[in-house]
Amino acid sequence: MKILQVIQRVQNRGAETFASQLSNHLIEYGHEVRMLALFPGDAILSFKGEIKVLGASSRIRFIDIQAWKEISEIVNSFNPDIIQANAGDTLKYLILSKKIFGWKGIIVSRNASQIGKYLKGMFQKKFNGFLYRNVDAVASVSRASQQDILYNFPFLERTELEVIPIGLEKKELSDVSLESGKTKNIIHVGGFTFEKNHQGVLNIFCRLLEKNSNVHLHLIGDGPLKNTIIQKVHENGLTSKITFYGFISNPLPLIKAADVLILPSIIEGLPGVILEAMFMETPVVAYDVGGISEILNDGNGYLIDPGNEKEFVKAVDQSLRSPDHLMIKNAKEMVNRDYMNKKIARDFLSFYEKILGAKNCDK
Known part of the structure; x- marks a missing residue:
């Protein structure tokens, strides 16, 4: 053919x-x-x-x-x-x-x-x-x-x-270290466009800081709204708590090193980054938009009603404090089998x- x-x-x-x-x-x-x-x-x-x-x-x-x-x-x-x-x-x-x-x-x-x-x-x-x-x-x-x-x-x-x-493709991974000690690392991967809702990411992170000051946010990606988000981070005094990486061709080592991946998007088809996190045994918290519910459910991650930042923060906090190892195992098995x-x-x-x-x- x-x-x-x-x-x-x-x-x-x-x-x-x-x-x-x-x-x-x-x-x-x-x-x-x-x-x-x-x-x-x-x-x-x-x-x-x-x-x-x-x-x-x-x-x-x-x-x-x-x-x-x-x-x-x-x-x-x-x-x-x-x-x-x-x-x-x-x-x-x-x-x-x-x-x-x-x-x-x-x-x-x-x-x-x-x-x-x-x-x-x-x-x-x-x-x-x-x-x-x-x-x-x-x-x-x-x-x-x-x-x-x-x-x-x-x-x-x-x-x-x-x-x-x-x-997904199977790739060779290098070891990466994020913030060490008692710090919990939260990662978001996506272009800085309105669909990915980076303002929502900041809102969720600020709410999470009220519960746990030992958290750090890692933002991977580039895009037209990046400078706007950087400015908001400066205005809110969060520069020591948030790291911007720009575009990275293979983010899997960083995803693997993180404690949880978040995706509070407004629009999605079927985001590969969720599958990547599952494959890397990193818990996922995401809004139920587009086709996300077709791969994410209560058995392999945290699926939150769109716009419900309170429940989103609760799920992230729960995952950071007490990771569900059966959930993580189920997620990886699904990716290996079907994706x-x-x-x-x-x-x-x-x-x-x-x-x-x-x-x-x-x-």
Whole structure:
């Protein structure tokens, strides 16, 4: 099978990282995979082959005819069986290129979040509706993500749909030490965007400090709201209690060294960082948003009603004072059984074969 994976940018973001890892496993299973990035970037992704950079322009993404033409040339030259759009502008570029230049190809959209949360007006909904009417299949990262996209675009019921979660890679780990002594270490991993709710992270941490002064917060990630959060930390006199790390390509050693991972997000699809924490035997406390409840429950972590900071703090405090070792064991066993990328790649292959089989039957 020939597969073209299209990503937004050569960047260390969840969609690009997962597409790279998935592509490597698909190659291991004997398939020919190429990767195409719309925009350049300076990250080093794990894909074992060459990533072709289109050089599209984000300033003219609605009229980027030259980029659409180049996509057409790449598709006609490679002749892939499956073309997968991995978030960002990838679906937009693929559909507009196909409409303008008339190339043939099966387009699979990977739905990794909750699109309904981003539809701000009638134009956005109508335009995205146009895009999704022209896809051949949608792979959603969680049942919640699939329900959300069907609620907003019910015509997709007639499309090939599948729920395929994100997976993990086994990696070599180095030993990392965080704050020592009696200090308990709390970690949050995520880009500084509104979805990740860093203001909520600060609120929860301040409440926790009222219960236990021997705690330290570790924030991993970059993003547009980072400077705002740094300023708030200074204003509240918390600089000695909070460490900012910026982007880290492999946060697993830090997650392993922490006493608890927190994720009070506003929007999520299926966050890989929860699976990473479970794999590293670090307890997780998270809001019940998106598909989080599909992997986190009372048997393997702490699932809190969205916005309930009081209960969130209570759960973090409980985990720090008395870790539930059975809960931690259950979480790791689940990840090893269901969420490693070798298995996830087989699930994608089965979906691709199902799509191709349905297309052949339609001929």
